[in-house]
Amino acid sequence: MPRKKSKSRRRSPRRRARKNRSLPWGRLLITLLVLLTGYVAFLDFQVYRKFEGHRWTLPARVYARPLELYSGLALNATQFATELKALGYRFVSRPRRPGEVARNASRFQLISRAFDFWDGREASRPLRVSFDASRVTRLQDDRSGADVALARLDPLEIGSIHTARQEDRILVRLDEVPATLVKALIAVEDRGFYRHWGISPRSVARAMWVNLRSGRVVQGGSTLTQQLVKNFFLSNRRSLGRKLNEAIMALLIERRYAKDEILEAYLNEVYLAQDGQRAIHGFGLGSRFLFQRPLDELTTAQMALLVGMVKGPSYYDPRRHPQRARERRNLVLQVMLEQGIIDRAAYQKARNEGLGLVTPEAGTSKTFPAFLDLVRRQLRRDYNESDLVGEGLRIFTTLDPQVQWALQKALDRRITPLLQQQPELQGAGLVTHSANGEVLALAGGRQAGYAGFNRALDIQRQIGSLIKPAIYLSALEQPQRYNLATLLDDSPLQYEQSGKLWSPGNYDQRYHGQVMLYQALAHSYNVATARLGLELGVPRVIDTLRRLGLEKPLNPYPSLFLGATDMSLIQVTRLYLGFASGGFQLPLRSIREVLDSQGKPLQRYDLSVHRVIDPAPAYLISTALQKVVGEGTARALNQRFSPQLGLAGKTGTTNDLRDSWFAGFDGDKLGVVWIGRDDNQPMGLTGASGAMQVWADLYREAGATPQQLLKPDTVTWHGIDPASGGLADRGCANTVQLPFIETGALPPPAPCAGRSLPDWLPGWLR
Amino acid sequence: MKRSVVLICLLLGACSSAPTRLPPVIDGRTGEAVPPPTTTPDDSVAPGVIVTPLPPPDAPPNGAVVALLDQAEDYHRAGDSNNEAATIERALRIDTRNAALWHRLAAVRLEQGRPQEAEQLALKSNALAGDNRLLLVSNWQLVARARWSLNDSDGARQAEQRVRDLGG
Numbered sequence: 001m002p003r004k005k006s007k008s009r010r011r012s013p014r015r016r017a018r019k020n021r022s023l024p025w026g027r028l029l030i031t032l033l034v035l036l037t038g039y040v041a042f043l044d045f046q047v048y049r050k051f052e053g054h055r056w057t058l059p060a061r062v063y064a065r066p067l068e069l070y071s072g073l074a075l076n077a078t079q080f081a082t083e084l085k086a087l088g089y090r091f092v093s094r095p096r097r098p099g100e101v102a103r104n105a106s107r108f109q110l111i112s113r114a115f116d117f118w119d120g121r122e123a124s125r126p127l128r129v130s131f132d133a134s135r136v137t138r139l140q141d142d143r144s145g146a147d148v149a150l151a152r153l154d155p156l157e158i159g160s161i162h163t164a165r166q167e168d169r170i171l172v173r174l175d176e177v178p179a180t181l182v183k184a185l186i187a188v189e190d191r192g193f194y195r196h197w198g199i200s201p202r203s204v205a206r207a208m209w210v211n212l213r214s215g216r217v218v219q220g221g222s223t224l225t226q227q228l229v230k231n232f233f234l235s236n237r238r239s240l241g242r243k244l245n246e247a248i249m250a251l252l253i254e255r256r257y258a259k260d261e262i263l264e265a266y267l268n269e270v271y272l273a274q275d276g277q278r279a280i281h282g283f284g285l286g287s288r289f290l291f292q293r294p295l296d297e298l299t300t301a302q303m304a305l306l307v308g309m310v311k312g313p314s315y316y317d318p319r320r321h322p323q324r325a326r327e328r329r330n331l332v333l334q335v336m337l338e339q340g341i342i343d344r345a346a347y348q349k350a351r352n353e354g355l356g357l358v359t360p361e362a363g364t365s366k367t368f369p370a371f372l373d374l375v376r377r378q379l380r381r382d383y384n385e386s387d388l389v390g391e392g393l394r395i396f397t398t399l400d401p402q403v404q405w406a407l408q409k410a411l412d413r414r415i416t417p418l419l420q421q422q423p424e425l426q427g428a429g430l431v432t433h434s435a436n437g438e439v440l441a442l443a444g445g446r447q448a449g450y451a452g453f454n455r456a457l458d459i460q461r462q463i464g465s466l467i468k469p470a471i472y473l474s475a476l477e478q479p480q481r482y483n484l485a486t487l488l489d490d491s492p493l494q495y496e497q498s499g500k501l502w503s504p505g506n507y508d509q510r511y512h513g514q515v516m517l518y519q520a521l522a523h524s525y526n527v528a529t530a531r532l533g534l535e536l537g538v539p540r541v542i543d544t545l546r547r548l549g550l551e552k553p554l555n556p557y558p559s560l561f562l563g564a565t566d567m568s569l570i571q572v573t574r575l576y577l578g579f580a581s582g583g584f585q586l587p588l589r590s591i592r593e594v595l596d597s598q599g600k601p602l603q604r605y606d607l608s609v610h611r612v613i614d615p616a617p618a619y620l621i622s623t624a625l626q627k628v629v630g631e632g633t634a635r636a637l638n639q640r641f642s643p644q645l646g647l648a649g650k651t652g653t654t655n656d657l658r659d660s661w662f663a664g665f666d667g668d669k670l671g672v673v674w675i676g677r678d679d680n681q682p683m684g685l686t687g688a689s690g691a692m693q694v695w696a697d698l699y700r701e702a703g704a705t706p707q708q709l710l711k712p713d714t715v716t717w718h719g720i721d722p723a724s725g726g727l728a729d730r731g732c733a734n735t736v737q738l739p740f741i742e743t744g745a746l747p748p749p750a751p752c753a754g755r756s757l758p759d760w761l762p763g764w765l766r
Numbered sequence: 767m768k769r770s771v772v773l774i775c776l777l778l779g780a781c782s783s784a785p786t787r788l789p790p791v792i793d794g795r796t797g798e799a800v801p802p803p804t805t806t807p808d809d810s811v812a813p814g815v816i817v818t819p820l821p822p823p824d825a826p827p828n829g830a831v832v833a834l835l836d837q838a839e840d841y842h843r844a845g846d847s848n849n850e851a852a853t854i855e856r857a858l859r860i861d862t863r864n865a866a867l868w869h870r871l872a873a874v875r876l877e878q879g880r881p882q883e884a885e886q887l888a889l890k891s892n893a894l895a896g897d898n899r900l901l902l903v904s905n906w907q908l909v910a911r912a913r914w915s916l917n918d919s920d921g922a923r924q925a926e927q928r929v930r931d932l933g934g
Contacts, residue, residue: 068860070830119837119849150830263896301792435862580892584886593852604848607871608883609890668862710894 044252050232051257051265058392059168059599063155064399065592067115069129070150071139072350074703077106077131079402083728084110086156086401088292088358095142098124099297106131109142115154116598118299118396118593118601122152134703156401157288159372161379161388168275170284174264177283177295180341181303182263187339188307188332189223194259198225198250219380224266225250227310231269231281272306272313290318292358300342301350304332318355325749326355370444371399373454374590382603392597398438398590403431403669403702407441408448410697414690415446415675422683427453427675427694430569431702434577434670436607437586453678460566461676462660463714465524465633465687466652467545467563469579469621471533472521474544476624478615479744484518484620485725486747490528495558504530504562516725518624518738522632524651526562533561547612549574549585563652572663572672579625579648582667582710584609615712616741622648622709623739633688634664640696646707649695651687658682660690667705715739718746726750831857831864838870847878865894865901872908881912888912903934 053568067075067083081103084091088109089101101110107130114124126142131334139148160168172280186193192200200223222230231250269281272286286306287295298306308328309316318325330351330515337347358585375397379388387393411427418425431441475482490512495502504526506512512525520528533541538556545554554565567575570588577586588607593604613621625648628634633651649664660675660683673691677683685691711717719728719735725747728735732752740746834857841850851874858867872887888905895901906928913922 067829068856070828070860072828073860119853145830149833254879432861435864436858438859584890584893601848601852604852606851606883607858608886610886611889615893710896712893 010191016448040248040252043249044256046253047229047232047249048256051486058171059160060388060393060395061157062159062161062372062395062397064158064397064401065113066155066396067153067154068137068150069127069136071136071147073136074134074705075136075402076134076703077108080108080129080131082405083153083156083401084108087154088288090293090297092226095126097297099278099293105370109624111142112151113154116154116599117152118595118599121156122473124152125151127151131324154398158368158399158401159375161376161395168278168280169268169282171268172264172282172284172295174260174267177267178298178303180300181283181295181298181307181620182267182335183339183341184303184307184332185267185310186224187225187335187341189310190222193263193529196223196225196254197225198252198254199247222246223250225253225262228262228266228269229253229691231266231271256576259681270310272309273317274314287739288582290357299350299353299356300336300346301329301353302356303335304336304350305329305355308332318357322355329355330472342488361532368399368404368442370440370454370456371397371404371439373444374439374442374457377457378590379594389528394595394597394599395601396595398433398440398591398592400440401628404441404443406701407431407443407671409701410694411443411446411673412448413697414694418419418685422677424677424679424681425675425683426455426678427691428459428569429454429671429673429694429698430573431669431698432573432577432588434580434586434665434668437588438592439588439590440669442590455674455678456569458568459674459678460568461662461674462563463525463565463567463572463682464563464659466567466572466575466650466661466663467560467565468521468524468529469625469650470518470544470548470575471529471536471541471561472542472624473579473613473617473621474536475517475532476741477544477614479616479741482517483740483744483747484516484624484738485720486517487511487514487725488517488520488525488528489531490515490525493527493529493531495534495556501556502530514725516720516722518627519632520758521624522627522630523742524628524633530558530561534558545575547585548578549612569672569674572661573670576650576663576665576670576672578612579607579618579622580670583611583613583615585612586610616714619709619712619715620739620741626651626707626709629664634662634692636688637664637692637696640700644706645704646709647699647704648707649692651692651746653686653688657684657686660685661687662691662695664692664699665707666696666699667707669702669705671698673698690692711739714742716742720747721750721752724750724752727753729753772857799895828861828864831861831867834860835870842874847874850874851878851926863894865891865896865898869901869905869908870892872905876908876912885909885912885916899932899934903929903932906932 018726082443084101089099092100095102095109095111098111098113101108107128109126110126111126112122112124115122125149128138128140128142128145129136130138139151140146141148148194167326190200192202203223225737226246227443229246268282268284270283271281272283273280273289275289280286283306284295286309287293287298287302290306291298291302305325305328308331309318309610311328315321316325316328331668333347334343336342337344342350375395379395407429411429415425415427425446427446429441429444432439442456444456445452447722460487475486476484490506492511493503506526511527512523515525515528519525520532538558538560541560542554542556550567550571552565552567552571554560557564573588574585578584589605589607591605594602626646628650629637629647630643636650637647637649645666647664647666649662652659652661652663658680659678661673662668663672665671673694674682675685675690675694717737717739719732720726720738721732721735722729722734727747727749729749731754732750834853838850838853838857841847841853851871854867854871854874858864858871861867866888866892872884872891875881875887876884885908886909892902892905895905906925910922910925910929913919913925
């Protein structure tokens, strides 16, 4: 619902005019009067409608996740500083006001901003945050030194959803606007504001005199009220009829509304700047747009600049015409000094200040069009487009700016150097939280902040070996038949189906003989996998894929075992969340909650989980995916990460190197990366040489969390002799530890086992 | 009151049994298995090395989580189960492996008449509960209640059997 002011309406002019009807005037005069009255009533209605309705049209605002600070949080000082910069915090030597921060190496003192969340207002407070190399070591109240358990910063605003007119504004109440700014505005634009009735004959006379002398319209004698009317109806024509209309409407507004209400409307309505398609209205957004901070944090010089821009938003655009804007600002400061709004010291200080603009390129991008695209699609499922705009909704998303920046940087860093040879090279990435399914980051192409084809959502590509864990899981779910040490045959295979011969080969064009099941997955052996798939049967594998949340139609052919099916990054993510979460299916969520303009939750997207793999096989497949990193196709990751992190993942490469995939997870997040070309031509990268490198950069930058798989009671670790795949004992020299389901079949004893003397012999004999 | 005492017990219990098991480590640079420690008769301690950034097993419960649980308790007393659940979710983002928090969310969903979600959340809690028997028993009791209300009597009896197996 648009916010409506509950105001008792005064008697309309129409009703008043009725009394005049009985007067004995001439017919003509009566007709004229009726027409005029009707016209005035019409204007009055227009003014009323604008003021009460349109005035409060607000786009929906979209926010990233708020940063929750607590002792132990995995975040380093550099990341914290980046986030504060993006939030528009000012780095000062001593923080005095909200939005200011002082940094001393790895210690920050800041005054946080107040913000209204779904559970009420998070108050502004002085905080002291200390870091070591990878975490917050202490969070304190900066005044008392007392430990603070938890503090939530204001969230980064990452976008808004507009009306067709693309007007954007941040509503402010009059009492939120600094008095200095209001005084300056009145001093510069309309000194008689609190005395006139909407029009000021004196300034009109002055303007007319100036215009007559120069022979054209050079000056307007508009009051703030008239300017408000002009802004309401968006016309720049300066015809006399238009002026007259404006004047009548100004008088009508003044009759209906109090001065402060008019002023407040003006402060929110005035057009101040243009940002591409988006029109920046009102001082609240103007302040954010130019300086990236709320109104109450502006310096005197910044307020003067904003006030100066009212006269000509494009002529005095400080980004395009900095010199002109500076002169205009100093003129405003001069007026402020003359009118006693500021003293000479403040005047001198402000005059010497730079413009203090935030350039959109500076720092780290705050536009995430690909992620917003996902948010918009989710919203469109649940809302009408018309409900989304104009109601001032606030949408709190799951975007983690730290992960998003890391993802974009990683894609850029890996793809840009290759563009010389491969100008068409593209990439996409999707990072989700593996415990709750929240989308932390999404990149739709190699360029950050570029709103275009969203590859993370819209490409469907062959996934190659990424499909293999589903086949191995299907096997491990039959513990009587299969375990991680089961020997698979990786020798030449020819399979005939409906007259066609299928003979898959390995990527290294060699055969590996008898290999343990986990090794076949770790090294991504195609032939062993194909044979395993044929033993299991296509239907069983499809059933597993369905359980893991894959809904798309699948071809029931054995080529499915080697990933001959197209999938999107979202579908791959869904599949791997099943492994990364320890056997649960999680709906992907990009929105946490939607609040109405009053701050009440309209809708929540609740956390939900659904067990789709039993704990024991889930543990086994995750262990096998750790082996992919430990010793398999992703082992290069060990050069950049401690093996003790227990990273898990799978590479995927398709025919002729058309697609390079990697899906990998640490203890809390799953990252899926794709590299390829839009025209699906070969581009020369394998899963390990392309997408996995991006993944590694991403996790280096965003931080990797150790993964501890929780062993179910029904699983036991045993030593295995790698040469034979048999159960080892002390007699075996090199063993591999593997988990087994207790109720399932164990491998036979290895040849090396049983040679050692029995345990009951005294130690000196053994 | 009683509820919050139980809750704190669960929370502390879950923390005191914080997972210390790690998967075996393969040294990828050489491609060879790191020799397992010589004394691994107890399979519950899989070979491997403790990773430094993990909280020690006797670490006190995360203060931020405790603060949020207090807040959730306030919502509970005020009968606002939606905000109670949202607050527990907020705590879960901070400590995703805290089995007691998953249990708590399951309990709220059951109270809200959402037994299907409650059952699954309790199973998730179980997956993280390790050998915290008190929590395992509470979860299976909750699963049984959820399944009874879903008319899944076989499933409910199985869950009750689990409770008995655990001596609950």
